[in-house]
Amino acid sequence: MDAFGFLKVAAAVPHLGVGDCDYNTERMAALAEEAAQRGVEIAVFPELGVTGYTCGDLLLQSTLLDAADEAFGRLVRATRKLPLTLIAGLPLRHGTTLYNCAAVFTQGRVLGVVPKSVIPGYSEFYEPRWFASGAGISGERIDVAGQSADFGTDLTFEVNGAEFGIEICEDLWAAVPPSSLLAAGGAKVIFNLSASPExxxxxxxLRQLVSQQSARTLSAYVYCSAGFGESSTDLVFTGNALIAENGRILREAERFSADEQLVVADVDLQRLEFERRRNTSFRQAEAAPELTVIEMEVPEGLRAAALDRDIDPMPFVPRDERRRSERCEEVFRIQSHGLARRLRHTRCQKAVIGISGGLDSTLALLVAVRAFDFLGLDRQGILGITMPGFGTTDRTYRNALQLMRGLGVTVREIPIRDACLQHFRDIGLPPEDRSAAYENAQARERTQILMDVANMEGGLVVGTGDLSELALGWATYNGDQMSMYGVNASVPKTLVRHLVRWVADTAEDGATRATLLDILDTPVSPELLPAEADGSIAQRTEDLVGPYELHDFFLYYFLRAGYGPAKLCYLAERAFAGSHDAAAxxxxxxxxxxxxFSQQFKRSAMPDGPKVGTVTLSPRGDWRMPSDAAAEAWLKELDTLS
Structure with a gap:
């Protein structure tokens, strides 16, 4: 496990000859060597990989069992200099009983043996004919490969601080998999040796089962199944190998391959620890029996320069087009359903929205339109108000009007220049001043207009600010920070853009679609400073506070994974290689x-709004933080990276 909590694991599917133990262990040794060269720290082979799963009644023959034990011993010795831990499957006798086992070994030493608990005897499975269940065995010793090792289902193993447990094939398919208890007892990685026919x-x-069990146990789950070499007399084995982490498949093998496969991934144990700390339900489930933890130190091997893990630069936005479309539809429904419920509760048949011609107000208006349609209300009850100020450009002004007209809402225009100039005179602000007071006065004037119109009309002010702005505090306190219901409050800027594009792509009206596409092409800006001489936007948000794609990346992994500055930089530099360098x-x-940290006070007073994803900053929902919390520890860690 490295300094950032990544553990490099592998599922190894070697060539196999049924009953040919020497050949099988030779292929295991070769794959173990390859795994070591790739920096793997723990690798697992398929169920009964030493003999082959499909040996049938040959498994009762002493000749095969002796050959398996001898070949496994040679494998242990052959890999003794490799800096990794290996898990292999073989049949082992214990007294007069035969067990389907997983043996853990490293540095020439067998650390422990875990027997299979659930022995299937239905359909194509006949395992009770040969094997006994190991369920309930604990505190025993077994002879294997000339060594004596701990034997039982109560074993977990800790390699250089990374604790893992083992279950075998059908164990996973049981109503209560052993891995559930192993995880509750402390194991963060589960290895499954399998020989599951296709x-x-x-x-x-199977994919759902593996991903769901990794999610349920808040663990990494490494599943390795037998491949092409197993007998095809009645069954076909396709070499399924999957590595999942907390519900997400990180890597998987190519099925139906005739080649050996080594599926490698870096699993994030630090993140799993964070998830277990924050998930109170997991803590309440810690009713596992007493487990025996076998600890070992393995010399550090070769860690690959690159992570065997995909780092998504856009964690809020699915890469796959179909999933992205589904995500947009679901988010849009949650937003509109929440607003519809608030309108119904307050008996409001009117909504008031400030329309700037920018992304956030566009999304809020689209949500309001769907909410009104859902409730069967006239869209004219949506009062879209554009409030041109000192920085409003012709482009955003035109787009605001065209969008409102295209959607069939009530259009109002209330300029704020004269009111702001009078306010500047009243408070003694010089005409040439361009300070925060100059900018914030405009935002507060707009909010006052919206609130007062809502009072006059018996309507509800719909907020437009998004999650990214809340995280950065990029909003005017008691200005655009305030509303009666904030529909975008848990939608990050990167997702706002995709939601608007999704609506544009599905829009039936060509003019509205063109307007939406132009809004998408407009630089993000509060437009509070006068425009350039050529009429273009002078104030670009991302020039001032930084790229939203970076901030959304930081926000997601800071809140959802609990990463500190060092790990955030480490991952961001890889995720954004080619677009943002380390210094940026x-x-x-x-x-x-x-x-x-400094802007928490704005979030502490934020209005209600629907939660749409796993990251939100509502003080009544997912995030509790004092407004005067200090950022020094995080900044100190960041400074050490310079």
């Missing part, structure tokens, strides 16, 4: 940390 439709179910990442992370 039938139509089974693979999809560190610079904008510093901005994120400072603003996130």
């Amino acid at each position: 039938v139509v439709g089974k693979h999809d179910y 990442v560190r610079k904008w992370l510093g901005v994120f940390i400072r603003r996130f």
